[in-house]
Amino acid sequence: MAVCTGCSLLCDDIEVSIDGRRITKTKNLCRKGFGRYRSLASDRSVPRVDGRQAGIEEAISRAAEMLRNAKRPLLFGWSCSTLEAQRKGIELARRTKAIIDDTSSICQGEIMDMVIRKDIPTCTLDDVRNYGDTLIFWGCDPSSSHPRHMSRFSYFPRGEKLQRGHEEDRTAFLIDIRTSPTAKILAGNFIQISPGGDADLIEAMLAVLDGKIPRVRDKKAMISMMNRLKKADMGVIFPGLGLAYSLKGRMDRMKALVDRLNETTRYNVIPMVGHYNMRGFNQLLFDETGFINRVSFADGVDHGPVYSVVEASKSCDLALVVGSDPISSLPAGIAKALAGVPMITLDPHRTLTTELSRVVIPTALSGIEAGGSALRMDGVRIEFDPIVKSEYPSDEEVLSKILEEI
């Protein structure tokens, strides 16, 4: 069995047939995971130094030299690397007195921070499958973002205590702006809100829990949903990017709702983490520094928004990007600032970021060409071995060599 690193579900039931170094057949991959496997043969990055093709060793040496000379380096990415590579990355940040940040900084960081600090209760996806009888998908579309979430863990399976499955034993609600593919599956329990309407909805939900009339158009539907939520033996909320962006800076309202629900029953929260090991990086950095992201090692350990990729892109004098494509994923105005900084990029593929990088170091594709371990979106550690031999080094190997040369 192989593990798919296409998303943070880390599906570990992938069957792969191999002929030499070629994958001839796979089973159980979703469309997204199949895309990741197909990418093995497409558009791989090539080693480059200062605009010309070079050997990997030369690219590593040049990267070490640039990092040695940098005054305020930014080390960014990390969500698509193994725990072993991430550990090396944090060590490199310490050694170079760098700012280190990951993709959670522009997505699920605020919610993940609460989960890792144990400010809100959480559970595993296996608990969800076996006991999660009341689910709220909030600002997410698992059918598109985590295609096997509902079938492996959350909605369709017959769990240990939920043998009648979604037909009778399990109820799932979706709160979202868009009539997504998931909204079509959960059509009867789809609560459609306006952009930014999440905070108002939370206040309405809290009002019903306090026995008050909610200030919403469809009061009856709201009261009916809350009655169902109160009856849960084990409820689970899955916040997605829609909620993360809508409630940014006000995540205490989500905590207030979860705390209030937990006064009478049991509710847990599992953020719908996108990249396969974002949670791993957040946990590792937290264990080492007390913060999940946005850390500077320039003078001991410091943390704050000034060390976010959004700010550091404008103030750093060098960026090391590992397994991420910030030139593609940041707002163009911020990407433009980062494009003006010398960049070193480690990536299996050609990306917008590698195209603008001074040094490119091609790496092996985790889960297919490189082994290691990662934390699933629920914090469960999943280990994997490479399934084909690679001509490329792993992130961990490249970072180890850079550390040696520094």
Add this chain to the structure above:
Amino acid sequence: MKVTIVTFRDIFQSEAQEVDRFGEDYRRMSAVVFLDKSDAAKAGIKDGSNVLVESDNGRVVVVARISEDTHPGLAFMPNSPWSNQLVPAKTDDTRIPSYKSISATISVTDDKIPTVEDLLRELVS
């Protein structure tokens, strides 16, 4: 036509991105905006027209598609380098960009849809 743009993830686009983010499939599935049927009719925008989407932060040409579902005042774009031309670079205290709530105007255009390479050239210009 004034709209609020909300970005989203699409599984087919995600697959295309995994396989080749410089490929035509990825561009076709990314450089697109989904409009409410009545909004599009009022603005004279037909399914498949090229449209110029402009925000305070930037502008980009994409293809218009008419949604099956109604969502007046809202337009949906897959999250991509094309939608990122419109996302404000300025952030609030959280330093989290507003990817899912962008005020924009949309109008029909004869201009071409940029490739990823075009967007990169613009970035370094």
